[in-house]
Amino acid sequence: MTTRGIVTLRGESELVRRAGALLDGARREFLCAAGGPETWSAAVRNIRRRPVPGLSVRKLYGPGVFDEAGGPELLARLAEADVEIRISPAPPAHEAIVVDRRFAVLAAPRSAAGEPRTYSIVQQPDVVAGVRALFETVWETATDLATYCRAPFPHLDEAERAVLRSLAAGHTDETASRLLGVSLRTYRRRVAALMTALGARSRFQAGLRAREILGRHPDA
Amino acid sequence: MTTRGIVTLRGESELVRRAGALLDGARREFLCAAGGPETWSAAVRNIRRRPVPGLSVRKLYGPGVFDEAGGPELLARLAEADVEIRISPAPPAHEAIVVDRRFAVLAAPRSAAGEPRTYSIVQQPDVVAGVRALFETVWETATDLATYCRAPFPHLDEAERAVLRSLAAGHTDETASRLLGVSLRTYRRRVAALMTALGARSRFQAGLRAREILGRHPDA
DNA sequence: GTCGTCATGGCACCAAGCTGCCATCCGTTG
DNA sequence: CAACGGATGGCAGCTTGGTGCCATGACGAC
CATH class of the missing domain: 1.10.10.10 (Winged helix-like DNA-binding domain superfamily/Winged helix DNA-binding domain)
Incomplete structure (x- = not known):
């Protein structure tokens, strides 16, 4: 039996400060699941701006992205930047990022007003692989953005x-x-x-x- | 910043010995994702045999369950025991268990012959919540066993x-x-x-x- | 060769689905 | 009250889908 750690960061500023370089260091694969565009604040979104050759970036959103302010714009920008985007009818309730199969960042639920949100970073291989496998499973059943744009999920009475x-x-x-x-x-x-x-x-x-x-x- | 641990166990026997009581202690919710019935050996499957009132048990499998030996039998037993079962076209490549939103067990990929497989147990709330959220998302898009039985996914040429x-x-x-x-x-x-x-x-x-x-x- | 089997395609017919047109019946508005 | 918009239902006619029947041609077994 062995034990390995999880690092928990409090607030986005700390996340950017301490994990920014880590996220920016993605070389092969960058997976991100989120309910909407507001998930990661501008600060977080701005890391990883430079295109990296050979890096596959995949983002998974809920249908809510389009309804929130800035959603369509964000998607347009992402689509231009060779980011694969899919929409899942059931958006993940918590945000998750998996980088290069090496580590995962998992966000806590939005906390009470004032309280900074926490983000946990895991590197343990089984856990990262497990989170990644679940992401892949959701990805498989999600709808490609292009398809979705042709006919977004309407609201049915x-x-x-x-x-x-x-x-x-x-x-x-x-x-x-x-x-x-x-x-x-x-x-x-x-x-x-x-x-x-x-x-x-x-x-x-x-x-x-x-x-x-x-x-x-x-x-x- | 805080750090909390992950416990990694080597082999199913150690998993049963050290985490059996933990798994058996599920009170409210027991979520399990697996590709097929062989995932958790008989030893693991036998823990959690007694019905617990108020406990919701949900199992997610891939379409392969039916093809593997003992699959249909296992499903029949589970269905009888008030276990909700759904089939996902894209089975999770790694097994995962989430209990009572308190902890998650994530299995490593099947290792080389002889090498015992490892299982990692996480308790950190963000990570457990993240894994659980991904499970829920897959669950939403999976097919109920009863529906599936009426018309299992055929193999199409x-x-x-x-x-x-x-x-x-x-x-x-x-x-x-x-x-x-x-x-x-x-x-x-x-x-x-x-x-x-x-x-x-x-x-x-x-x-x-x-x-x-x-x-x-x-x-x- | 002669079978038999099987996938194909043509024809015909029926069933199902789609939609335009118009009359009716609301509930709302003036 | 009348006027209106919107949902409803009946009818008719057209399009599409579904299938039984039979002929043809390919392929392998005998």
């Missing part, structure tokens, strides 16, 4: 979700409309509206997009 | 994936068949076969299922 559930259940329009207690015509109108909202040209595409939006549990 | 891509692209059957260089009749036949393989009753359902199987990148 309850009626629209009901239609979606009917479709997911595999009913014909006939039975689905009866189950929902509306006419066939209305049901079809709603399906059409839904497909427009999803930016889908076929019901198959609508199915694809629906799964992205709802996660895998449209019946929930 | 290249022709079938080509059809799938066409559908995902939103082409009509007419254009899709031309693009694939086959007749309309043949294309439709293939779509029908695909839907059967996917266990889908409508193209919408096929879309849902397709996304589950391919992750979110059918075009790749």
